[in-house]
Amino acid sequence: MPNDTPPSSGSPSSGPRVMTIPPGEDRERLTCPDCGYIAYRNPLIVVGAVAVWEDGRILLCRRAIEPRKGYWTLPAGFMEERESTMEGAAREAWEEARARIEIDALLAVYDIPRISQVQMIFRARLLSPDVEAGPESQEVGLFRWQEIPWDELAFPTVTWALREHHDRLGRHDFAPALNPTPDTLARWDRML
Amino acid sequence: MPNDTPPSSGSPSSGPRVMTIPPGEDRERLTCPDCGYIAYRNPLIVVGAVAVWEDGRILLCRRAIEPRKGYWTLPAGFMEERESTMEGAAREAWEEARARIEIDALLAVYDIPRISQVQMIFRARLLSPDVEAGPESQEVGLFRWQEIPWDELAFPTVTWALREHHDRLGRHDFAPALNPTPDTLARWDRML
Numbered sequence: 001m002p003n004d005t006p007p008s009s010g011s012p013s014s015g016p017r018v019m020t021i022p023p024g025e026d027r028e029r030l031t032c033p034d035c036g037y038i039a040y041r042n043p044l045i046v047v048g049a050v051a052v053w054e055d056g057r058i059l060l061c062r063r064a065i066e067p068r069k070g071y072w073t074l075p076a077g078f079m080e081e082r083e084s085t086m087e088g089a090a091r092e093a094w095e096e097a098r099a100r101i102e103i104d105a106l107l108a109v110y111d112i113p114r115i116s117q118v119q120m121i122f123r124a125r126l127l128s129p130d131v132e133a134g135p136e137s138q139e140v141g142l143f144r145w146q147e148i149p150w151d152e153l154a155f156p157t158v159t160w161a162l163r164e165h166h167d168r169l170g171r172h173d174f175a176p177a178l179n180p181t182p183d184t185l186a187r188w189d190r191m192l
Numbered sequence: 193m194p195n196d197t198p199p200s201s202g203s204p205s206s207g208p209r210v211m212t213i214p215p216g217e218d219r220e221r222l223t224c225p226d227c228g229y230i231a232y233r234n235p236l237i238v239v240g241a242v243a244v245w246e247d248g249r250i251l252l253c254r255r256a257i258e259p260r261k262g263y264w265t266l267p268a269g270f271m272e273e274r275e276s277t278m279e280g281a282a283r284e285a286w287e288e289a290r291a292r293i294e295i296d297a298l299l300a301v302y303d304i305p306r307i308s309q310v311q312m313i314f315r316a317r318l319l320s321p322d323v324e325a326g327p328e329s330q331e332v333g334l335f336r337w338q339e340i341p342w343d344e345l346a347f348p349t350v351t352w353a354l355r356e357h358h359d360r361l362g363r364h365d366f367a368p369a370l371n372p373t374p375d376t377l378a379r380w381d382r383m384l
């Protein structure tokens with residue numbers, strides 16, 4: 001689950017690198033002074049899953065790449081073109097953990113406007129407990145709730161999604177969790 | 193609610209226009225042969241709202257721009273950088289209908305992989321019935337369910353979101369609707 005930005009391209013001395021307001025628009029856009037190309041930058045969608053085996057154990061992946069290399073995360077990544085959100089979440093589970101999953105519900109939608117990112121985290125059923133590290137993972141594993149390495153999770157949204165999942169065990173047809181309020185965060189802290 | 197692509201930039205004879213696989217990647221990306229810039233293209237998020245006044249009437253906007261100029265739509269548009277999904281939906285309601293809204297629930301998430309678009313449609317309360325056309329609308333209005341111009345709606349997702357809204361009247365804490373199944377579409381057809 002990357003809280004970073006996607007692969008950037010070119011150096012600051014080539015490509016779109018000047019902020020100007022294009023004709024007919026109301027805000028600055030990144031423009032290339034060499035060829036005139038306007039790089040519209042839009043919020044990015046991260047898709048991921050809390051993938052659960054029959055016995056309740058949850059799939060986590062230890063990151064083999066920065067940022068937060070060595071920390072544990074949910075299988076998640078940037079949605080690609082011409083796929084659905086659920087297809088993207090299933091693709092990431094396969095790429096990062098060789099896991100086959102079946103999506104069950106939209107668990108959470110997290111807005112991270114600071115980095116213009118929207119994370120859509122699904123609840124999913126693992127179709128087999130046989131998982132193994134893909135190229136972006138050092139190792140992968142299935143964790144009982146009591147075994148989750150809370151102090152070694154890569155990003156706040158991983159912690160949030162795991163707790164929201166736990167709060168919804170056995171439930172169906174629920175509204176997805178949004179960013180936790182300060183009250184919710186304080187309640188989770190007291191539970192540790 | 194644009195089912196088209198966002199403002200494109202440059203002509204096909206300048207800017208990123210050649211598909212190549214960049215070093216270290218696994219798929220083709222649009223690259224500028226003049227300056228080397230790689231235009232990563234990501235799915236775009238459309239945010240919008242079914243905004244409802246106290247008496248149940250729903251806000252619709254008649255489009256002043258292509259595509260589907262002259263047809264009725266929900267206030268919706270492309271999410272911008274550094275805003276949350278709910279802020280984006282409220283911004284669009286203001287821009288297109290001078291409407292102030294308070295978001296209540298995530299009503300629907302529609303995947304349109306063909307055009308790499310994810311639409312997030314919220315249910316919202318209109319804070320005042322005083323609305324007026326913004327620059328992208330010919331006119332705006334509040335419609336009772338029986339008055340909705342079903343034959344003059346701009347996009348399928350507008351029809352879908354209105355029907356899903358109707359199916360959830362009085363409900364809270366529900367899972368957002370996803371793209372309708374063929375069965376659901378057939379049921380809606382029979383209701384017309």
Ligand SMILES: [Zn+2]
Pocket residue numbers: 014015016032033034035036037207224226227229
């Ligand atoms: Zn250029």
Ligand SMILES: [Zn+2]
Pocket residue numbers: 015032034035037206207208224225226227228229
């Ligand atoms: Zn160029």
